[in-house]
Structures are given as structure tokens and as C-alpha cells.
Amino acid sequence: GIQVEQSPPDLILQEGANSTLRCNFSDSVNNLQWFHQNPWGQLINLFYIPSGTKQNGRLSATTVATERYSLLYISSSQTTDSGVYFCAVETWAGSYQLTFGKGTKLSVIP
Amino acid sequence: GAGVSQTPSNKVTEKGKYVELRCDPISGHTALYWYRQSLGQGPEFLIYFQGTGAADDSGLPNDRFFAVRPEGSVSTLKIQRTERGDSAVYLCASSLLAGGRTDTQYFGPGTRLTVL
Numbered sequence: 001g002i003q004v005e006q007s008p009p010d011l012i013l014q015e016g017a018n019s020t021l022r023c024n025f026s027d028s029v030n031n032l033q034w035f036h037q038n039p040w041g042q043l044i045n046l047f048y049i050p051s052g053t054k055q056n057g058r059l060s061a062t063t064v065a066t067e068r069y070s071l072l073y074i075s076s077s078q079t080t081d082s083g084v085y086f087c088a089v090e091t092w093a094g095s096y097q098l099t100f101g102k103g104t105k106l107s108v109i110p
Numbered sequence: 111g112a113g114v115s116q117t118p119s120n121k122v123t124e125k126g127k128y129v130e131l132r133c134d135p136i137s138g139h140t141a142l143y144w145y146r147q148s149l150g151q152g153p154e155f156l157i158y159f160q161g162t163g164a165a166d167d168s169g170l171p172n173d174r175f176f177a178v179r180p181e182g183s184v185s186t187l188k189i190q191r192t193e194r195g196d197s198a199v200y201l202c203a204s205s206l207l208a209g210g211r212t213d214t215q216y217f218g219p220g221t222r223l224t225v226l
Contacts (some may be wrong), residue, residue, distance in 0.1 A: 004152075022132030031212050041199060043153075043217040082137045086152050096141060096205070100152030 002027045002091050006101035013077045013108050021104045023087030031090035032063050033098065038083045044091040046072070046085075070097050077108045112136070114218035115191055116202050122224045130186040131221045135204030140186050143215060144177055145201040153201050159185060160207065192225045199223070 003026040013019055023032070034046040047054050047061040049070065054061055058077075063070040074081055084105050088098040115134045123129050135142050140161055145153035155169040156175045167177070174192075179185040189196055199222050204217040 020135060033214065035217075040219075041222075042219050043201065044141060048214040056190055088152070090212060095153040095158040095168075096207070096215075097143065097158055097169065098145075098153075099155070099217060102150075102152050 002029070002099050004087060004089055004099055004103050006085075007016075007085055007105060009102065010105045011107070013063050014108065015108055015110050016081060017077050017079060017108075018073070018075045018106050019077060019106070021074070021085055021106075022085075023070040023072070023101055025068050025070075027068070027091060029065065029068075029089040029091050031096075031098075032065075032070050033088045033090075034061055034070070035080075035086040036087065037086060037103070038084050038088060042087070074106075077106075079104035079108045082106055087097060113159065114202055114204055114216055115199075116218040118221060119219065120222045120224075122226065125192060125194060126226050127192050127225075129189050129192055130199075131189075131200050131223070133185045133187070133202030133204075134218055135183065135185070135202070137183075139204035139216075140182070141205045141207045142179060143203040143205075143213075144185070144187050145203065147199045147201055147216075147220070153177055156187070187204050188224075192223075194225050197223055197225045200210060 051065045084103040088100045125224040130197040138195040147153040158166040202218045205215045206213040
């Protein structure tokens with residue numbers, strides 16, 4: 001099956017700093033989503049981005065499908081950004097299941 | 111509108127017992143998914159429903175796991191003869207599907223299952 005690798009696995013930032021999270025995948029995908037899992041375990045949708053660039057406030061994402069990677073940018077980080085960020089891809093395997101990476105654990109300190 | 115809801119939020123059971131986990135998807139979403147998340151890992155796919163039928167159950171680990179969605183809305187994940195290795199957070203997601211095109215999957219808060 002498809003492999004999804006996220007880097008870095010852990011990241012500590014000072015409040016106000018910027019960061020880039022990376023997601024590499026091993027095969028063509030129909031869909032890619034970025035999620036934030038907050039400290040209470042809730043998975044929150046950030047972007048649905050099979051290709052191109054999208055922005056939402058301090059967050060933006062770019063997927064280059066032909067090169068099999070996606071980037072999540074976080075600018076002016078806040079303590080509420082802490083948590084685990086997951087990249088998940090959908091490949092057509094008879095269903096629309098998502099395959100998740102292992103996540104990047106982000107800690108933003110005041 | 112309301113998001114995906116799951117009940118119970120926590121379930122503690124003893125090895126060998128039977129459990130049922132419930133998922134209420136977003137109204138109007140035809141696709142429903144179950145995933146399982148172990149500590150420190152990303153969610154792993156279990157089963158996918160399109161309407162009432164299980165379109166893909168390739169992620170179910172063995173025949174102790176079964177899921178139904180009899181009216182195309184609420185779904186129940188059933189685990190027989192629970193084992194300690196079944197302990198995990200069970201996540202449900204739903205999405206709109208139209209014309210064979212996928213859409214964002216929205217996740218519920220999960221049910222934390224602990225098998226003693």
C-alpha cells in the first residue's frame with residue numbers, strides 16, 4: 001500500500017515563530033487532507049488539498065502531486081497551535097479510505 | 111449544523127466481553143468510515159460504508175469485528191470477545207460523495223475503548 005511519511009516527527013517553537021511541516025507519499029493520490037489533532041484528541045480539518053495552494057488565516061498548504069509531497073505552513077505560531085498535525089491521502093483502492101502518516105507533534109511555548 | 115457524534119466517549123470492558131460503539135454522521139452524508147487510532151500513531155482504516163452497504167471492509171483486523179449501518183445513517187461497530195490489544199480510540203468520519211467524487215472527511219471525537 002501507499003506510504004505516507006511526515007517530517008519532522010517533533011517540533012518545538014517559540015510563540016510567534018513560523019514553521020513548515022512536510023508530507024511525502026509514495027504513489028499517486030486522489031485526495032490529500034491535513035488535520036490538527038488537539039490535546040483532547042479531536043481531529044480538525046485544516047485543508048482538503050489534492051493539488052495547488054490554499055490559505056486559511058495563518059495557515060497555508062501546498063500540494064505538488066506530480067512530485068508526491070505536500071507542505072503545511074504555520075505562521076506567527078500561537079500556543080493553541082500545539083498538538084499533532086496529520087497528513088492523510090486517499091488512493092483509489094475500491095474505497096475512499098484515508099491513509100495517515102504518523103504525524104508531527106508541535107509544541108508552541110510562550 | 112451538528113458534527114459527527116460518537117457514543118460512548120469512553121468504554122471500559124473486560125477481556126472476552128462484547129461491545130458496541132455508535133456513530134451519528136453529519137446529516138446528509140452518504141459515506142461513513144471507521145478508523146482506529148493507537149497511542150502515538152495515526153488513525154488506521156477499518157471499514158467504509160456507502161449508504162447502507164459496507165463497500166470496503168478490508169481494514170477490519172479479524173472476524174471479531176463487525177459493523178452495520180442499517181438505515182444509511184447511524185452506524186454501530188461491534189467487537190466480540192474483546193482482547194487487550196483492541197484497546198484504542200475508535201474514530202468515525204463521514205463525508206459527502208457526489209458523482210463519484212470525494213469530499214472532506216469530518217471526524218467525530220472518538221470512543222476510547224479500554225479492555226482490561
